[in-house]
Amino acid sequence: MNFLIISLIKAAVVAFVLLTTLAYLQWIERKVIAHIQLRVGPRRVGPHGLLQPLADVVKLMTKEDMIPSHVNKVFYLLAPFLAVTFALISISVIPFGTEIHIGSFDTAMQLTDINIGVLFILGLSGIGVYGVALAGWASNNKYSLLGGLRSSAQMISYELPMAMAIAAPLLMLNTLSFRELVNAQGGFYLGFIPRWSVFQMPFPQIISFLLFVVAAFAETNRVPFDLPEAENELVAGFHTEYSSMKFAAFFMAEYANMVTVSCVGTLLFLGGWQPLFPEEYGARFLPSLIFAIGGLVSIYHGMNPARPFDRITLPVAGVVFLGIAAIFLIPVVATIILPLFWFAAKVGIILFLYIWVRGTLPRFRYDQLMNFAWTLMFPLAIANLFVTGLLVAVTSK
């Protein structure tokens, strides 16, 4: 019974945090892209547009829910449901931090630690194609169909290099459970080089990591591989005929997939919640330092405001940052939130990379996309896997 209650609480917390992250990820994306393009981005709703996600949700929910007359109704309604379900389920096997021990109570920061976590994620990402493919087909619209076809072809093609790229670090770490994967990446070489997969001997998985990141962009249909929804060719691709919450479901699925893939990349290649540098050099104080600097910069800019409303918003943000910095200094709380900080920081960096790339790179042409996958990435992934396997076999006792 205890297990059931704890699981329910954890599921509620993870679901709440994930959904909030998805909403604000979209706000961050709009802000970052705006600044890349020398605009200011959303700023009407709330201070610095912080309530924009809320306004978007209200807008999407109250919009008229149109079902075009020419669609295949069952599959038309099933498609967004499938897309969002398979996108959200995968978070259940992702571990966010170490085990928590409070008195006699201890639990892992993870919904469930299954033996085949990596394979589970691969399987779900394979099934996730159906949402997009069905949406394209059921809409009974040539643009949608083209979008759906492109996306299925693209996802099949990029799943291969992705799986191959994932297999290489698995060979070195020797397990399929995410928690054990991260534990196998703990420690340091020479006292300062972290033993993450990207640095781990006998063969640092840098090529594999790059291949994984590129394939991840394609799997999540993001720029520069967003051909399924290329707006200047296909209107909006597979979700052309979708409106209100059904459109929001696809939107949410895309962002949920981004978050999942970033988490998997962090766990497999960047050592999960293992810190960047060892305890002796003060890894414990880094989050406090970062938040304190952020807070002081905010307060300084609040004192010399560039815009009138900065006089209020920036000092408030500064005080909040200083408060967070202080929280990281409390020893009991720090043991719980330090792993969370490292995990969130790495995931955040990969997510920022997604947004950054969207702001800078143009879209691939379709034949370039396919050639890239089959003639460059796939052979490279196989070669990397081969070398890794050879070196692991030679160096293992």
Add this chain to the structure above:
Amino acid sequence: MDSILFLIFAAIAVGCAINLVLQTHPISSALSLIGVMGALAALYLLLGGEFIAAAQLIVYAGAIMVLFIFVIMLLNAGAESKIKRSLWPKFLGAPLLLVLLGIIYSVIVRVLPSSEGVTFGAFRQGNALEIGRVLFTSYLLPFEVTSVLILVAILGAIVLAQKEVE
């Protein structure tokens, strides 16, 4: 708990399988087949075959069925039209089906040893580690032969699909 889950997933598998035959549209049938694959994966998981369950999900539900759907979408196959059937299958179909099921049942009852049934969770060798060890020790030759067979099939597919070179 295990028996309840087994009944749920078995019911889904059988229901999807029947639906697969009954549907006239290829996409509906293909989706039902995906339902069968998914339910089977869950059943493997209940029996302790973790790796097989994941492989079922990745290979069958993920890769192979995506190709099915892809081809159906590309050919834009429409719903199958009902043809006028002759009288024989109408009257003899159901009784013959019952006879067939009866024969299968009696054979199974006779052939099966009268040992204990399956206990959920008793099988512990279904994880990737054990399967890998067995594949590379006891079954090394069949494993390698299969991989060569698959390689031959891939080469055959490429040769068949390639364009004529001038």
